[in-house]
Amino acid sequence: MNLSRPDRRERLDRLAAEFALGTSPPRVRRRLATIARRDRVVAASLSEWERRIAVLADRVPATTPPPRVWRNIETRLGLEADRVPAREAGWLRRIAFWRALAVGSLIGIVVLGAAEWRRAPVVVPAPLVVVLSGADAKVGLIATATRGERYLTLKKVGNAPPGQDKTLELWALPQAGAPQPLGVIPQGNVVRVPLQNPVDETLSNIPTLAVSVEPPGGSPTGKPTGPVVYSGAVERMY
Amino acid sequence: MTVDGPRTATGERNERLAALLARIALGDQRAFADLYRLASAHLYAVAIRIVRDGALAEEMLQEAFVSVWHHAGTYDVAKSQPITWLTSIVRNRCLDWLRRREVDTEPLATNDDDAPAWEPPSDGPSPVDLLLAAADAQALRRCVDLLESGPRQAIALAFFHGLSHRELASRLHEPLGTVKSWVRRGLATLRRCLDAAGGAQ
Numbered sequence: 001m002n003l004s005r006p007d008r009r010e011r012l013d014r015l016a017a018e019f020a021l022g023t024s025p026p027r028v029r030r031r032l033a034t035i036a037r038r039d040r041v042v043a044a045s046l047s048e049w050e051r052r053i054a055v056l057a058d059r060v061p062a063t064t065p066p067p068r069v070w071r072n073i074e075t076r077l078g079l080e081a082d083r084v085p086a087r088e089a090g091w092l093r094r095i096a097f098w099r100a101l102a103v104g105s106l107i108g109i110v111v112l113g114a115a116e117w118r119r120a121p122v123v124v125p126a127p128l129v130v131v132l133s134g135a136d137a138k139v140g141l142i143a144t145a146t147r148g149e150r151y152l153t154l155k156k157v158g159n160a161p162p163g164q165d166k167t168l169e170l171w172a173l174p175q176a177g178a179p180q181p182l183g184v185i186p187q188g189n190v191v192r193v194p195l196q197n198p199v200d201e202t203l204s205n206i207p208t209l210a211v212s213v214e215p216p217g218g219s220p221t222g223k224p225t226g227p228v229v230y231s232g233a234v235e236r237m238y
Numbered sequence: 239m240t241v242d243g244p245r246t247a248t249g250e251r252n253e254r255l256a257a258l259l260a261r262i263a264l265g266d267q268r269a270f271a272d273l274y275r276l277a278s279a280h281l282y283a284v285a286i287r288i289v290r291d292g293a294l295a296e297e298m299l300q301e302a303f304v305s306v307w308h309h310a311g312t313y314d315v316a317k318s319q320p321i322t323w324l325t326s327i328v329r330n331r332c333l334d335w336l337r338r339r340e341v342d343t344e345p346l347a348t349n350d351d352d353a354p355a356w357e358p359p360s361d362g363p364s365p366v367d368l369l370l371a372a373a374d375a376q377a378l379r380r381c382v383d384l385l386e387s388g389p390r391q392a393i394a395l396a397f398f399h400g401l402s403h404r405e406l407a408s409r410l411h412e413p414l415g416t417v418k419s420w421v422r423r424g425l426a427t428l429r430r431c432l433d434a435a436g437g438a439q
Binding site: 058 | 248254257260261263264265266267268269270271274278279280282283284286287288295296299300303304307311317318319321322323325326329330333334336337338393396397398400401402403404406421422425426428429432433
C-alpha cells in the first residue's frame with residue numbers, strides 16, 4: 001500500500017489524524033509507524049497531525065510527578081549524578097579537582113624547574129580549562145586558553161576519531177539561547193581552533209563547551225546536526 | 239501551525255524550552271534538568287489521564303524524557319512549538335503502551351469485557367471541559383465550537399483518555415460505526431478550521 005500516492009492522500013490524511021488522536025486500531029497504528037520510518041510523506045502527515053492535535057493538551061492542569069521519576073531518568077541515562085542539587089556538588093568537585101591539578105602542576109613545574117629551568121620552556125598554567133568528556137565520562141578532549149589569545153588549544157585525549165568523512169565541531173553553549181559554532185576541530189593530537197575575538201570575550205557568558213560530529217567542513221546549518229560526543233564546563237582560573 | 243494568542247507567558251515558556259532543547263541536543267545535562275523542571279508537571283498530567291495509573295504514567299514520563307535526551311536534535315523549531323513536540327512524544331508513548339495491550343480486533347466483536355474498567359476522575363475537569371479550556375486560544379475555541387456534541391465528546395475522550403474507537407463505542411453506548419464517523423467528522427472539521435486559522439495569522 002503506497003499511502004503517499006497523490007490519489008491516496010485523503011486516506012492517508014484520515015489515517016494520520018486517527019493515529020495522532022490515538023483512536024486507530026493497534027494493527028493500523030503499528031503499520032503506520034513502520035511505514036513512516038521509510039516514507040517521508042507519511043511521516044510528515046503524521047507529525048503534522050500530531051502538532052495539530054497536541055495543541056488540545058495546553059490546558060490540562062499540571063500534576064507534579066514524584067521526585068523518583070527524575071532520579072530514575074538520570075539513572076537510566078547514566079547521567080552525572082543522581083539528583084539535581086547533587087550535580088551542583090559534582091560540578092564543584094570537578095572544578096576543585098582541576099584547580100588542584102593546576103596548582104599541583106605548578107608546584108611540579110617549580111620543583112622540576114629548579115633542577116632543569118635552564119632547559120625547560122616556561123609553562124604558564126592556562127587560566128581557562130575545559131575538560132570535554134563523553135557520555136561514558138571518559139575525557140576526550142581538553143581545551144585550554146590564556147586570556148587575550150584568539151584561539152583555543154585542544155589536546156585530544158581519547159582516541160575516538162570522528163569517523164570516515166566526518167569532522168568534529170566545537171560549540172559554545174550559552175546560558176540561554178542556541179549553541180554558537182566555534183569552529184571545526186582540525187586533525188591532530190594538539191590543535192588550535194582560531195577565534196574571531198579574544199577567548200575571554202568569546203567565552204565570557206559561556207558556561208559549557210560541546211563537540212558534535214558533523215559533515216566535512218562543519219555543520220551546514222549553523223546548528224549542530226550530528227551527535228554530541230563530548231561536553232564540559234568552562235573553568236576559569238582568573 | 240500556530241494557534242496562539244499574543245506573546246504571553248506561554249510564548250516565553252516555549253522560547254525557553256526551544257533554547258533548552260538546542261542545548262540538550264549537545265548533551266547539556268543542566269539544560270536537560272531545566273527542561274524537566276519546566277515541562278514535567280504538564281507532561282505527567284497528560285500521561286496520567288491517558289494511562290489512568292500513577293505508576294504507569296511515571297514510567298511513560300521516564301521513557302519520554304529518555305527519548306527527548308536522545309532525540310532533542312530532531313526537534314525543529316520551525317515546525318512545532320516545543321511543548322507540542324514534547325506532548326506528542328508523551329502521548330505516543332502512552333498510546334503505544336495502551337494499544338499493545340489491546341487485542342487487535344476490528345470490526346468490533348461485541349463483548350461486555352470491552353467496557354473500560356475505569357471512570358474518569360470525578361473531581362477534576364471532564365475531557366470536554368478540558369477541550370473547551372484548551373480552546374481558550376480564540377482560534378481553537380472557534381474550531382471546537384464548530385463540533386457537534388457527539389464528535390466533540392468522542393474527540394475529547396479519545397484525546398484526553400486515550401480511548402480507541404472500540405472503547406469509545408462502548409463508553410458512549412453507540413455503535414462502532416457511529417463513533418468512527420464522529421471522530422472522522424470531528425477531525426475533519428478541526429482540521430479545516432485550525433488550518434484556516436493558522437493560515438490567517
